[in-house]
Amino acid sequence: MAVTHGDFVWYELMTTDVKGAAAFYAAVLGWEAADSGMPGPAYMLFSNKGALVAGLMDIPPDAAARNTPPNWSGFVAADDVDASAAEVTRLGGKIYRAPDDIPGIGRFAIAADPDGAVFGLFKGQGEAPEMPGLGTPGHIAWRELHAGDAAGALAFYSKLFGWEKREGLDMGPMGVYQLYGKKGADYGGMMTRTEDMCGPMWVYYVQVEDIDETARRVAANGGTITLEPMEVPGEMWVIQARDPQGALTAMVGPRPRS
Template identity: 45%
Template sequence: MTDLGGKFFWYELMTSDPAAALAFYGDVVGWTAEPFGGDLPDGPYQVISGSAGPLGGVMAIPAEAKDCGMTPWWGGYVGSADVDADAERLSAAGGSVKRPPEDIPGVGRFAVMADPGGAVFMLLKGSSPEGMDAPPPMAPGHVGWHELYAGDFDKDLAFYTGQLGWSKGEAMDMGEMGSYQLVSQTGSTDFDGMTGGIMPVPPMMPVPLWLFYFTVGDIDAAVERVTAGGGTVLQGPMEVPGGAWIIQATDPQGAMFALVGSKGEG
């Protein structure tokens, strides 16, 4: 099994309309979904799968979070061998605990964290000894790229590389927008081994956040599916180094997401 420590491996959509969101992403990305069999404290949970198996879940925004003003949002879970120890360690390194470690029966132990700049992510240690394998790179329907709009670029970069063991690749100058730092969750320093990027949060972004790029085939066909399904394309299609094409968008309920694909493929 793949060592998931320090790596994003599970992605979760909290939304105002789970059924509508599942229909939208099923069409746009090609996911299948099935209900999680156990009882969860925050209500029903749909497990979503891409071409290489399960990758995340969709659920309604919990009432407590909704009362605090939470809007539809994609979050990512980072693997942890000891959630309590990691939460304490990451807090000491400049992060913060947004929801203390707690158990989910039949699932594992998790905590909600924020990096020094304020972007939220989760820690998770699964209860199953079997674990799960990482999907092949750019597997259809799975996350092909992880992008942080950093609230504090220097501190956040040091946080993820120093505390989670990520490595740095090339840094690209984006002019007034600052630097785009390529990073790898696997420790690679080669361009082909990069798994994401970190850049300063742009003025149009309301808060620092992690953005996840789901892999599709032809990007133009995917754009048509997004708009036909009631989503909104915010930027793109745009070619990026390596020859891939990307868009950034919001789904019909308002959650921000992104797609990565190619030109002229189904």
Template identity: 45%
Template sequence: MTAPNTFLWYELMTTDTAASGDFYSHVIGWKLESVDDSPEPYTRFLIGDAGVGGMMSIPPDQCDRMKPGWIGYIGVDDVDLYAARVANAGGVVLRAPEDIPGILRFAVVADPAGAAFIIFKGEGGPMNLPPIGTPGTTGWHELYGGEVDTTFAFYSGLFGWTKGQAMDMGEMGIYQLFAAGGEAVGAMMRKPAEVPSPVWNFYFCVDDIDAAVTRIGEKGGTVLMGPHQVPGDGWIVMGLDPLGASFALVGARN
């Protein structure tokens, strides 16, 4: 790839796909599409005709150790090469590269602090994604990880990400913005004590943050924080879906 690698897909692992699909389609507005030819039952989240994410069930034999949650896919041009680079840079390969025939090649990896993500290469060429900021797209990527300098060096070395503004949050440490070939697309910070383990958190765009808060309640979700104003006149909310997966929203206050 000539441009820095970046997040291109977001996947929810859950214990009840019907309930989760009902929640996110109502709160965010995604259309749901079942993928009948997938190796395991899979649902795509759509904006119009464009896929922006997906959902599948946690295998029954994994429910004791896996909790519902989101994971992001970062596009690369050689999955095997990048899996080796992750390991050489101090990360961990959690699931070795393998193919989903006709769809993609992927590997599940984690950074040195333990935050998991997926590297992948699709079979169909470049993805046709809606512009960032469109309701239903992912507007921000936030890592609760290890020490910021070490963490940034890992991702920058792998993917070519560059530093943006660094915001001093006092006792919470530095909030380091990063870019992937243009404006900032996310930030990294040291994991707060109340967060169980290092993790990537994704902010899904909505057109009206207060209306979205109402919709969260209507479908049995929980608002953990917000609405809280952030630079650029945006407002954010952090929450839990009815199955316990963390998510976040970003949008205007109308």
């Protein structure tokens, strides 16, 4: 399916130890990391069986000056990055990095929604590559927003990207887990965060083939499990963890031996 405005198109890990992070995700997910060859600050590329998955870089000085911790971020396709950045501000969000060019790659900006959850805008040069389908092992399968206010967040992103309100799942005391998507597909879920949740922030789930084995690898390679395997609809299980540098990461997959 071709990439259009409002699609997630890229993911990026900013960290305090690029080498250590590369080793962790290689051991846990089988990803390979290689230098991108781009000029300027070092930028690594994570790949999964030859297919690009995400970028990896040191926390830039401007972000470090804001005491930004290691974190994962997602980039959403914009037909016009400058126009979308202006729309972010008009809708009550904030621009942390004004639209800028990556020579030979595309144009991007770093933004935050009105609650403070950070995301990126991106428009590539040339024809965009096809993205792996949801459920492809080793790739991002779900994008979850821990929002200050889920209803307000959905309204913001719907105006900005055209995302649609889809099924809402009643989670009892935790409130409604609101699915969102586009083109007839679910992209992820949003929920109003509880006091014990990190956030407001985005969490990205990598599809794995065995959630228990993945959790074991996380612990064996210096990570810390923050959410033990929890069952979700579709006969799937999820975990959340901190990598050795402290970035929140998450995985989704079956329990083959259960």
